[in-house]
Amino acid sequence: MSDYSTIDMLLWGVVPYVVLAILISGLIWRWRYDRFGWTTRSSELYESRLLRIGSPLFHFGLLVVIVGHFIGLVIPESWTTGIGIPDTAYHITALSLGLVAGVCTLGGIALLIWRRRTTGPVFSATTRNDKLMYVVLVGAIVTGLGMTAYFAGVEVTGGHTQDYRFTVSPWFRSIWILQPDIAAMSQAHAAYQLHALVGMALFALFPFTRLIHAFTAPVGYLFRPYVVYRDRDRYSPGAGQAERAARRGW
Amino acid sequence: MATSTRPGAGRGSSGGKRPIGRVMAQVAMVMNLDKCIGCHTCSVTCKQTWTNRTGVEYVWFNNVETRPGQGYPRTYEDQEKWKGGWVRTSRGKLVPRAGGRLKKLATIFANPVMPSIYDYYEPWTYDYETLTNAPLGDDFPVSSPRSALTGKPMDISWSANWDDNLGGGPELAQQDPVVRKLEDKVKFSFEETFMFYLPRICEHCINPSCVASCPSGALYKRSEDGIVLVDQDRCRGWRMCVTGCPYKKMYFNHKTGKAEKCTFCYPRVEVGLPTVCSETCVGRLRYLGVILYDADRVGEAAAVEDEKDLYEAQLDVFLDPSDPDVQAAARRDGIPDRWVESAERSPVYALAKKFRVALPLHPEYRTMPMVWYVPPLSPVVDTLTTTGHDGEDADNLFGAIDTLRIPVEYLAELFTAGDPEPVRLVLRRLAAMRSYMRRINLGQEEDASIAEAVGMSGEDVYDMYRLLALAKYDERYVIPTAYGVDEADKGVIEEIGCSLDFEGGPGMGGMGTPGGGAPFGEASGQPVRATVEDFHTLRDRQTSDSHTDKRGRINLLNWDGNGRPSGLFPPRRRDRDTDNGGDGGGRPA
Numbered sequence: 020m021s022d023y024s025t026i027d028m029l030l031w032g033v034v035p036y037v038v039l040a041i042l043i044s045g046l047i048w049r050w051r052y053d054r055f056g057w058t059t060r061s062s063e064l065y066e067s068r069l070l071r072i073g074s075p076l077f078h079f080g081l082l083v084v085i086v087g088h089f090i091g092l093v094i095p096e097s098w099t100t101g102i103g104i105p106d107t108a109y110h111i112t113a114l115s116l117g118l119v120a121g122v123c124t125l126g127g128i129a130l131l132i133w134r135r136r137t138t139g140p141v142f143s144a145t146t147r148n149d150k151l152m153y154v155v156l157v158g159a160i161v162t163g164l165g166m167t168a169y170f171a172g173v174e175v176t177g178g179h180t181q182d183y184r185f186t187v188s189p190w191f192r193s194i195w196i197l198q199p200d201i202a203a204m205s206q207a208h209a210a211y212q213l214h215a216l217v218g219m220a221l222f223a224l225f226p227f228t229r230l231i232h233a234f235t236a237p238v239g240y241l242f243r244p245y246v247v248y249r250d251r252d253r254y255s256p257g258a259g260q261a262e263r264a265a266r267r268g269w
Numbered sequence: 270m271a272t273s274t275r276p277g278a279g280r281g282s283s284g285g286k287r288p289i290g291r292v293m294a295q296v297a298m299v300m301n302l303d304k305c306i307g308c309h310t311c312s313v314t315c316k317q318t319w320t321n322r323t324g325v326e327y328v329w330f331n332n333v334e335t336r337p338g339q340g341y342p343r344t345y346e347d348q349e350k351w352k353g354g355w356v357r358t359s360r361g362k363l364v365p366r367a368g369g370r371l372k373k374l375a376t377i378f379a380n381p382v383m384p385s386i387y388d389y390y391e392p393w394t395y396d397y398e399t400l401t402n403a404p405l406g407d408d409f410p411v412s413s414p415r416s417a418l419t420g421k422p423m424d425i426s427w428s429a430n431w432d433d434n435l436g437g438g439p440e441l442a443q444q445d446p447v448v449r450k451l452e453d454k455v456k457f458s459f460e461e462t463f464m465f466y467l468p469r470i471c472e473h474c475i476n477p478s479c480v481a482s483c484p485s486g487a488l489y490k491r492s493e494d495g496i497v498l499v500d501q502d503r504c505r506g507w508r509m510c511v512t513g514c515p516y517k518k519m520y521f522n523h524k525t526g527k528a529e530k531c532t533f534c535y536p537r538v539e540v541g542l543p544t545v546c547s548e549t550c551v552g553r554l555r556y557l558g559v560i561l562y563d564a565d566r567v568g569e570a571a572a573v574e575d576e577k578d579l580y581e582a583q584l585d586v587f588l589d590p591s592d593p594d595v596q597a598a599a600r601r602d603g604i605p606d607r608w609v610e611s612a613e614r615s616p617v618y619a620l621a622k623k624f625r626v627a628l629p630l631h632p633e634y635r636t637m638p639m640v641w642y643v644p645p646l647s648p649v650v651d652t653l654t655t656t657g658h659d660g661e662d663a664d665n666l667f668g669a670i671d672t673l674r675i676p677v678e679y680l681a682e683l684f685t686a687g688d689p690e691p692v693r694l695v696l697r698r699l700a701a702m703r704s705y706m707r708r709i710n711l712g713q714e715e716d717a718s719i720a721e722a723v724g725m726s727g728e729d730v731y732d733m734y735r736l737l738a739l740a741k742y743d744e745r746y747v748i749p750t751a752y753g754v755d756e757a758d759k760g761v762i763e764e765i766g767c768s769l770d771f772e773g774g775p776g777m778g779g780m781g782t783p784g785g786g787a788p789f790g791e792a793s794g795q796p797v798r799a800t801v802e803d804f805h806t807l808r809d810r811q812t813s814d815s816h817t818d819k820r821g822r823i824n825l826l827n828w829d830g831n832g833r834p835s836g837l838f839p840p841r842r843r844d845r846d847t848d849n850g851g852d853g854g855g856r857p858a
Contacts, residue, residue, distance in 0.1 A: 061521070064386045067380075074379040237377070251491055
């Protein structure tokens with residue numbers, strides 16, 4: 020109890036579980052009650068010139084960022100050194116790759132937001148929910164990228180920075196075994212802490228925004244025959260009703 | 270709900286009679302273009318039924334195009350540009366023209382060839398409020414157009430049928446992709462110009478490329494009746510279907526972010542009614558009927574090497590419903606007898622395969638479309654007559670077919686991948702029918718040689734005439750009711766009941782859930798009375814001895830929400846005592 024404050028305990032011991040609960044229950048709620056709203060809500064019909072540059076830039080950048088987060092947070096430092104990757108090499112790769120991917124992501128979303136603001140029909144189709152989501156999403160990208168750039172700069176000029184693989188990563192892994200290592204996270208650099216908080220806000224928003232489309236990435240398409248046949252939906256009066264009253268699909 | 274694959278396509282072909290593969294049934298359509306007057310009634314009634322909502326303002330599940338013309342969306346037939354349909358690879362396999370599965374997923378973040386709303390048209394409404402709100406002035410107020418996308422003022426420059434009746438004109442017709450293919454074969458000098466109407470709906474293809482393009486698996490072909498539908502709960506708005514469909518009959522609802530398409534009015538078809546476009550067609554040019562086909566041969570037929578063989582290949586896939594072997598195979602594959610019987614009477618089968626006067630639209634897309642067309646012949650008789658010939662004499666007609674106002678080559682590009690022979694045969698048969706029937710109508714001797722000249726018997730010609738000219742409602746629309754509703758007999762729907770009439774449902778006085786009310790949403794809690802007057806008048810009626818006066822009541826459905834019109838509230842107690850004639854009507858509440 021002595022090496023971290025109550026605030027730390029709330030932020031790194033309670034909030035993650037609240038976020039997880041919101042994320043999971045939100046997903047279940049959305050799946051059960053709003054499958055009809057589960058879509059990308061694409062605006063390509065209105066404008067495609069800028070979208071064709073911005074959207075792939077953002078999404079592919081983001082995919083690299085996600086892989087980077089996975090490697091950094093989930094794979095312990097001992098494993099990478101164990102297979103003979105020197106620490107410096109690891110960090111140089113992570114920082115440079117992270118920087119490139121981060122710039123692509125940020126550039127992509129900047130273009131997309133600019134497009135959204137300046138293209139009339141796209142702007143009118145933007146909801147308040149979208150705007151909130153954009154604020155948090157850009158916040159997460161900016162804090163993450165800013166942090167990467169700053170630490171990279173310090174390292175290049177010969178300084179020394181904190182290794183998140185001894186603070187943030189152990190905390191992240193400890194969440195999943197229900198024994199949050201609050202002490203480790205409370206030692207992390209404030210920039211890491213800020214990024215983690217914005218990230219958690221983003222996850223809490225996830226099920227209630229259009230971001231939801233990421234959870235139904237159509238991977239199954241690769242393994243499916245081209246033409247899909249389906250039997251007519253059978254309706255038997257009085258027998259097993261769906262949990263949700265059957266709604267019209269339009 | 271089970272998804273299933275099509276049974277293995279492309280088994281070795283062994284000439285001669287081969288065993289019948291899996292029999293499937295499809296409700297298909299034929300349109301007789303000779304009768305289309307371009308009135309757009311089908312489009313309007315379809316729109317009123319299906320797409321009169323925000324998000325699909327620009328969507329016409331049914332549209333009528335003037336040909337030659339660019340169509341809707343503009344130049345949709347240019348597959349070099351729009352990448353719809355299938356292509357045959359050098360190894361004889363079919364892949365969607367826009368790319369296979371990997372390419373689809375790689376381009377999922379921005380579909381590279383999706384038409385924009387401006388390729389259809391920017392939907393608009395009018396600023397009607399100006400008409401009543403405009404300040405007094407010298408000028409008459411005008412309601413100007415407003416974009417339905419942004420609400421801002423806009424100039425209207427195009428719509429779904431902006432080139433209506435102008436299709437044949439030199440400016441617009443040159444942009445018709447079919448015309449561009451034919452180059453100098455089609456002339457547009459004023460004297461030689463031509464036009465006809467082409468009503469289009471979703472083709473409900475046997476080999477649908479939209480379904481193949483859907484990454485989510487939300488699009489599917491119904492195995493019972495072949496109708497292609499979108500599962501709105503599964504669609505995620507990836508928009509690949511819009512590109513995949515070569516007819517551009519997949520639409521993106523920009524409000525809901527989901528794909529929508531012509532439903533073939535399946536709720537009507539299931540109970541044996543024709544689609545709305547067919548029902549309301551003024552010219553009665555649409556025919557609906559069942560086609561039985563061999564699903565095992567589809568893959569092979571859609572992949573024949575020469576595009577010009579696709580029409581014949583598709584005809585070969587259709588099975589003869591009066592063949593006892595086919596009937597047995599259909600029974601084996603779970604198709605109820607009444608569907609087979611219906612297929613025997615199918616006007617679509619008759620026009621497409623028996624008389625061979627209906628042709629598929631753009632078979633070269635290799636999707637095996639199931640809405641077919643009888644190509645137009647009409648102008649020929651008048652043209653011949655004005656040149657001093659007998660316009661309905663068979664020989665004159667046959668000779669005139671190649672000099673028709675509408676070039677055979679143009680029709681061939683639309684209906685037979687450019688092969689003029691099948692079109693010529695159809696037109697000759699239609700011409701023969703006129704000539705043959707005229708002799709009968711004039712009381713002359715039947716001339717079987719006219720029928721024989723086009724490879725038909727006199728009886729066939731007469732049957733074809735009946736179907737094309739006289740067929741009544743029941744002969745034009747031969748639609749069996751849906752099966753599979755009741756597992757026990759796979760038979761008729763005993764009674765077309767209301768789907769709300771389940772136990773505890775709204776139709777039975779409940780609110781849809783056994784507890785009498787849904788926990789959330791509109792239907793939760795106690796049922797709300799429709800109007801305030803209900804409550805008071807009900808109480809009055811039940812508690813008064815006299816006849817309740819209905820005058821002075823207000824219908825809340827018509828109330829504009831302003832002021833307090835008399836009758837909105839019940840009279841005050843003192844007033845009421847006098848209102849009711851003082852005979853004790855107003856008991857204190």
